[in-house]
Amino acid sequence: MELKLTKQYKSWLAELKQNISTVRLQTSIQVNANMLMVYWYIGRQLSEKVAQEKWGAKVIEQLAKDLQKAFPETKGFSYRNLKYMRQFAEAYSSIPIGQTPSAQLKQELAIQQNKNSKKPIGQSLIAQLATPEKIPFGQSLIAQISWTHHLVLMNKITDERERLWYIEQSIENGWSVRVLDYQIGTNLYLRQHKKKKTSNFHLTLPKEQSDLANQMLKDPYNFEFLQIGKDVSERELETHLTNHIQQFLLELGAGFAYVGRQFKLKFGRKEYFLDLLFYHLHLRSFIVIELKMGEFEPEFAGKMNAYLNALNKDYKNPSDNPSIGIILCNSKDEIEVEYALQGLQHPIGVSEYKTMHSLPKNLRDKLPSVKQLKDAVKEFNTLHQKQIKGTKKK
Numbered sequence: 001m002e003l004k005l006t007k008q009y010k011s012w013l014a015e016l017k018q019n020i021s022t023v024r025l026q027t028s029i030q031v032n033a034n035m036l037m038v039y040w041y042i043g044r045q046l047s048e049k050v051a052q053e054k055w056g057a058k059v060i061e062q063l064a065k066d067l068q069k070a071f072p073e074t075k076g077f078s079y080r081n082l083k084y085m086r087q088f089a090e091a092y093s094s095i096p097i098g099q100t101p102s103a104q105l106k107q108e109l110a111i112q113q114n115k116n117s118k119k120p121i122g123q124s125l126i127a128q129l130a131t132p133e134k135i136p137f138g139q140s141l142i143a144q145i146s147w148t149h150h151l152v153l154m155n156k157i158t159d160e161r162e163r164l165w166y167i168e169q170s171i172e173n174g175w176s177v178r179v180l181d182y183q184i185g186t187n188l189y190l191r192q193h194k195k196k197k198t199s200n201f202h203l204t205l206p207k208e209q210s211d212l213a214n215q216m217l218k219d220p221y222n223f224e225f226l227q228i229g230k231d232v233s234e235r236e237l238e239t240h241l242t243n244h245i246q247q248f249l250l251e252l253g254a255g256f257a258y259v260g261r262q263f264k265l266k267f268g269r270k271e272y273f274l275d276l277l278f279y280h281l282h283l284r285s286f287i288v289i290e291l292k293m294g295e296f297e298p299e300f301a302g303k304m305n306a307y308l309n310a311l312n313k314d315y316k317n318p319s320d321n322p323s324i325g326i327i328l329c330n331s332k333d334e335i336e337v338e339y340a341l342q343g344l345q346h347p348i349g350v351s352e353y354k355t356m357h358s359l360p361k362n363l364r365d366k367l368p369s370v371k372q373l374k375d376a377v378k379e380f381n382t383l384h385q386k387q388i389k390g391t392k393k394k
Contacts, residue, residue: 033143036150039076040137043089046082060086076147087154091163092142141167148177152184162189173254182250186222198334199349200341201324209321212283213347220352221328222251234291238262238275241291255282265310274307286311286323296332296350298340308346322346328353 046063049055060082067077137143142150145167157163166189170180197217201210225247226240241248242261249256259277266272276289288307292300304325311323325348337350 032146033137035076036143036147037137039085039147040089040092040142042082043085043087044093046086047090050086084151084154088150091154091160141171144171146177149180152177152181156181156184165189165193179250186224186251188218191218191220191222197349198332198337198341198351199347200344201347201349204345204347205322209283209285210347213285213324213349216253216255216280216283217326217349218251218253218351220354223248223353223355225251226355232293234275234293237291237293241276252278255280256287257281259286265307265314267306267310272307272310274311280324283321283324284319285321286316288323288325290325290327292327292329294330296327296329296337296340298336300327300329301337301340301344301348301350304348305344305346308348312346324349326351 046060050057050059061079064077064079064082067082071077141164149167149170153163153166157166166180166184169175169183169188173179175183192215197214197219199214199217201213201217204210205213223237223241225244226237232240238261245258249258257279259279261276263274263277264271265274274288275291278287278289279285280287288304288311290300290304290307304327308323308325316323323346325346327348327350329350329352331352332350341348341350
């Protein structure tokens with residue numbers, strides 16, 4: 001007899017699947033934290049022993065062979081990985097971790113060996129060892145991303161503060177290793193931590209929202225994924241960005257929801273069209289992005305201010321925060337932007353953007369022009385034809 005799938009059963013099944021997925025995820029996270037704890041412990045031991053016993057680098061090679069022989073079923077004990085473990089422990093030696101991995105490992109072994117232990121089954125070792133004053137290894141930031149994430153960070157970032165920032169962003173935004181590598185490659189940390197960003201957020205928004213809006217703003221924005229020509233129009237740039245909306249949203253950052261392009265506003269006797277309109281889920285605000293191919297002009301700010309007035313009046317819900325405008329230009333004079341934004345009622349930021357054709361100044365003169373390339377191709381074709389004729393005569 002076939003079971004009749006009632007609404008109650010379907011609801012129970014959905015809840016059951018969700019709970020199983022949650023437990024599996026938690027187990028996976030715990031396994032990752034335990035593995036990193038072991039790696040940190042091995043790296044720490046290596047670092048201390050090499051320093052204390054004056055052992056040379058060959059001890060790492062010998063240890064790799066011995067560990068692989070002792071644990072043949074376990075991957076990760078290669079010579080190269082052991083070197084990374086040592087680098088891992090040394091890179092995060094100053095992070096405030098309450099109980100060391102060494103002590104945690106010993107405690108775990110003691111619990112496993114004590115058959116009469118009455119520790120609660122559902123409570124992890126890390127939760128048992130946690131105290132309000134200390135951070136157990138498994139709850140530290142470094143235990144919440146994968147070993148592969150750490151390899152990318154250790155290979156590409158030397159500054160500890162910058163590394164920790166990328167770890168926080170990876171956790172908060174769920175970045176894969178590939179996305180993390182991309183964000184490092186575009187210098188996201190430097191672009192979001194520029195000492196002075198040109199905006200009036202601090203004058204037009206409450207402090208908490210101003211800080212969040214300032215963190216959202218980058219300078220410059222990186223649109224190199226477009227690979228567009230130098231003479232593209234503003235409308236063509238807009239089209240390219242929306243055609244690559246996934247990469248565009250990745251560059252904008254977490255929280256952006258795409259509303260539309262050429263969004264129509266009507267006030268007075270005319271209709272106006274916003275280049276790109278987004279809604280930011282964390283700021284609870286509409287975000288207007290206007291694209292300009294040339295240098296910043298003061299009138300851009302006045303026009304954006306009018307757009308935000310109309311958007312707030314006709315589209316913003318009472319629960320929404322004030323709408324924010326971002327003007328993206330090829331270049332800008334920061335003093336000119338500062339004067340243009342002074343006295344405006346609404347929050348506006350101005351940033352530059354770069355595309356694939358934007359090369360460093362020191363390379364521009366070294367690359368051939370289009371005419372030089374055409375002449376070179378023409379010369380090559382002429383020589384090629386002469387060679388063919390000479391071969392036929394022979």
